[in-house]
Amino acid sequence: MAGKSSKKIAAKNAAILKQLHVLVVAILSLTLLRKWFSNGLISTLKPILFNVPMLLCLYILERTGRPKYEVSNAAHGKxxxxxxxxxxxxxxxxxxxxxxxxVSLFCNLGTVFFNTMKWWFLVLVCPAFIFYKLYYLKQQYFPGASASKADLAETTPAEPSKSKRQLKREKRGDKSQVRYR
Known part of the structure; x- marks a missing residue:
């Protein structure tokens, strides 16, 4: 039973990587063939150049996610x-x-179907999303970094707010709740 979860993770990783490789090879070959037949050999350099970030990400996913096996019994192939x-x-x-x-595969499909490289402007969504996430994280972990000192002086209350329990006790007048017969 030990190692069953690691075997599941290894199987899922292998399936995900196989799916990614099949999609990338099929769509990238369609893109290169479309550009080569429509505009010649020189126009195939653009899709290759635009797909470098996708290929780098695929390489990193392959290196970190591929399960590694060792032959334990060569005679039985285990x-x-x-x-x-x-x-x-x-x-x-x-x-x-x-x-x-x-996103790169989607842009490649747009290039195949419409024979225009304008679909690659969608790749700009990725860095924009990254900057958005980084800005959100900066606001979350460093809230005072963007506010000026004058704004901080105005928003800082003179007296700390009281909890609900403290407010209830003040309302009751700190009377004891015990009743004697």
């Missing part, structure tokens, strides 16, 4: 799981890298 790889479904940076891959 393999032992050495490293299941980083969980590709865990979120965080892996999700952002997969988003970059999917």
């Amino acid at each position: 393999y032992k799981l050495v490293n299941e790889g980083f969980d590709l479904e865990s979120g965080g940076l892996t999700e952002y890298m997969k988003d970059i891959v999917y």
Whole structure:
């Protein structure tokens, strides 16, 4: 039973990477063939150049997420799981890298269907989203960094606010709640 979860993670990672590789090879080959047949060899350099960030993200996902096996019994062909790889479904940076891959594939499909490179302006959504997330994190963890000192003086209350319990006790007048017969 031990190691069952790592085997599941390894199987999921292998399936995700296989799906990504199949999509990338199919769509990228369609894009290159479309550009090569419509405009010649020189126009195929643009899609290659625009797909460099996608290929870098795919390479990083491959290196970190691919499970590694070791042959434990060469005669029977049994393999032992050495490293299941980083969980590709865990979120965080892996999700952002997969988003970059999917947005690039969408832009490639737009290039194939409409024979225009203007679809690649959608790739600008990725850095804009990253800047938005960084700005949000900055506001969340450093709220005083953007406010000026005059604004802080105006918004700082002279007396700290009281909790609900303190307000109830003041309302009761600190009378005891115990009743004697």
